[in-house]
Amino acid sequence: MAFPPTSAPLARALSERDYQEPTPVQSAVLEPAAIDRDLLVSAQTGSGKTVAYGLAMATTLLGESERMERAGDPMALIVAPTRELALQVHRELTWLYAQTGARVVSCVGGMDPGAERRNLHGGAHIVVGTPGRLRDHLERGVLRLGGLRAVVLDEADEMLDLGFREDLEFILDAMPDDRRTLLFSATLPKDIVSLAGRYQKNAHRIAVGGGERGHADIEYRAIRVSPRAAELTVVNVLRFIEAPSAIVFCNTREAVRHLLAILLERGFAAVALSGELSQNERNHALQALRDGRARVCVATDVAARGIDLPNLGLVIHAELPHDPEVLQHRSGRTGRAGRKGISVLLVPPMRRRRAELLLGAARVNASWSGPPSADDIRKLDQQRMLQNPLLTEPAGEEDLAMARALLAERSPEDIAAALVRVYRSQLPAPEEVFDPGPERSVRDRDRERVPAAAGPRTVGAPTAAPRSRIARSVWFRLNVGRQKNADPRWLLPMICRQGMITKADIGAIRIFDRETRFEIDEQVVEAFQAAVARVERGDVRIERVPEGEVRAAVAASAPSMPGQVRRKERPARVNRAVA
Template sequence: MPFSETLPAVLIRALQERGYAEPTAVQAAVLEEETVGRDLLVSAQTGSGKTVAFGLAIAPELMGGAERMPQAGHPLALCVAPTRELALQVKNELAWLYAPAGGRVVSCVGGMDPLAERRALAQGAHIVVGTPGRLRDHIERGNLMTGALRAVVLDEADEMLDLGFREELEAILDSAPEGRRTLLFSATVPREIATLAASYQRDALRISAGKEGGQHRDIEYRVVNVAPHEIERAVVNLLRASDSPSAIVFCSTRAAVARLHTNLGERGFSAVALSGELTQAERSRALQGLRDGKARVCVATDVAARGIDLPDLGLVIHAELPKEPETLLHRSGRTGRAGKKGVSVLVVPPNRRRTAERLLMAAKLKAEWGEAPTADEIRAKDRERLTEQVKAMVAEEADADDLAAGRALLEEAGAEAIAAALLKVLRAPLPAPEELMTVQEQSRPARPQRELAPGGGEGTWFRLNVGRDGQADPRWILPFLCRRGHVAREEIGRIRIMGRETRFEVAPQVAARFAAAARRPDPAEPHIRVEPLPAGMSTEQSDRPKRHYRR
């Protein structure tokens, strides 16, 4: 169904130039004949196109029947959003929509220069978009005149109330003329939103564009089970396995964001961080890096759960689970936008399984449970990707110099060696996949410590530079050794935790392989070193019974 012909032709052209062939559900709903001139209370899923929806809904108040906007003066419409990112995104959306009609959109958000905003307001605007606190401040200082307002839009109204902006919203609405239209857009309509609507709207039309809190048909939800100490490694493998041009990884705290961002950078990922402690300029640069393709991964707190719109974002990873189902929905809603498909993955250790189940149930979501991609699966996928990449390169026409150099190489090294070298060069920049324990290995109880068949031998002893003083604990040391040395649990023998170091025994038949693997530093725990125990050093008194190994 095409856009309504009642819209000004200049707006329809702007939509077509932007690639909008037909309206989304929420856009079609707000353009129905019965909505004209009425207050609206709209619930719609994130990513459903509601910014364009309310931009079109207020067109009669802004333009009437004209094809051009009047000269900019005191604003005709005010749009309020909970966060800086969302407010700036709304400004950008409304700017391209109304630019052909001569519309001028000004933003007023926390973290930006208030003097520059005051000058912009003084030059005149048709639409002002901002955050509650900054808008109220400009109104009280006389910088923002609200007497000419014909429409007020509250975007993500539920989030603004959750953030404690009720007083600011009421002050803004009280300052607007009584005859204006008031449009409330919210993912859900809890009691607080209904109360606000009843106080500041007149005979509002209730519109529900899709099921509240229901499953977004363009988002596939998955849950991966991981060992408690392998969450970060699982994130690495999820990113490596994905074909998405960009991804967001959510953490609960600023400290967790900083740690994961640093570790992903050390592993070779082009990553940016986004959290509340950054300035607006830093946050804008981070997002622009993702849009430009200079960065592929954004590690963020829930400050990015709303108002971040990246066209090529196909993957959302919840490295740490959110506390509320609404936050899960909004985090996940960064993907699967504007009809594109996306994947939302919850990384869940055993002690968080019930929390994950409750979150999914409360959000009315169905998810596929499984394991994170393994290193072997990622290597196999790499072979397929690189092979296709090489085929595409071969299909391109080469110039004479390259062909001559290629013939010389072919005579000297052979086709197979050249192809292998090319694949090696293409693979070199890719971050290495992580070796993960399987779910069975995570849940399998340790085998009884017993003497094996007579004639067995002593194991080979190693040591870690972490002991009781560094909170060494067999519950994490044993999985760590298995992962670091690529051995099974039953191939680790006695463990002796001392004050400043830990000594442990490895089965003799795998000791050389263990030593070679453990010698390589672990990017996640570079401070932990593993080395053979010097000959003659005492290994008495252990935390595990003595074991003999079959030869």
């Protein structure tokens, strides 16, 4: 479908940018019923709405002309909730209106207000800004809105959520009554409808179909991760899914700093975006992503509001978002303007239920799997190397001459091995991670419980901590017992942390005088041993109990007089599957 008729210079700009067909929201604002009217538009982030309202304003600003008149007081004002979004809109409108001679000026918090004042004094056709900075320029008399013909409120729901209602009303009250008001919002809660009713006249309502069900161009994946292995899984996901650029979301600034350090240490070209950075630092980080010097951005939700990165093919939720709206906002950084994207949620077993609720509330379906393994990534590396331009592009005479010289001195196998080493040296090494498996429900665990053998408590017998039973298990021990105040309250978290497992994977715990023995579900034993082996040796050491020793211990603890158990003393619990 071709673009509907629009201003000739804007049509040429679209053609130069290879815009071949409009998105639904761009088509809707150019329909005859929407021309020269106030618009109330509900459309998700990433639907192409910046170009949409740029096109919608064209007839109001240009009429039948192809060039703007000499710049003076602004003819159009775009208000956006964040600096990043305002600067992004400034860039979009600059190229869209380039052939009209339009002067587009930005006014955002964190930038030099003196430079902005000079730009406004020099005249502007379109001004883009954030509510606080625009109000400041209005109160100082620098920004004059008497000649305004159109105003756009972009992501109006976010502006109200961020507490800008008073600033918005101040700005809108300063405008002439005969201007057009175009209000764009992802959702239309009561506050937005109330704002529209107060400041719009006979607005034409546009609701882009499917806006409430997430993005059709985004593939959602949920990856099971073991506790404390989320950062390593991020490494493997970035290696497994080769997107031109990716963004990884964390919930706190501290988590951003920690994950950024891990990625940089492993050789990723990564930058950070968080609220503690200055605007200048943010601008440098975003520019590095746009010009290809960085491939990965680690960010908090607040810092990433409204940013649009080129070729962003992958979003990773290193920590689960707090609500479905945040999930959609994060994921909406990719899959924009008709391009495909992937959104990956990293889900520890104990958070699976929460992840399922988030996905259900957001009305999106996700495919579940374990994390990409190191072997999976190595196999992909082999395939990608064979498709690398170094091997697929035809060689020049100089290349062939050097190749012949190398073949005269080295075998083909030696040369190929050197090429492989060079290729691998440019890639971060994959991490050894494992699939913890889906968390079992309480009902499933009850089915797997095995009755415990009861016997009388004797002097020196182990203290048994009550734990849910597992069908098949392997016994381990650690070198801490009653003499060192061993207690399940701190032993359980420590075992889970060192072995990268969950409490559901641990069966009986038997505390002796000098050591503690515990069961591990047979399904996770291999991964548990591998995780424990990587832990730096300290005061507490975990090792597997030999099978013969387990059988001897179980036999020794069998009661000689069944049924004689003191009422106030808990009997030792033994897993019969082991015996």
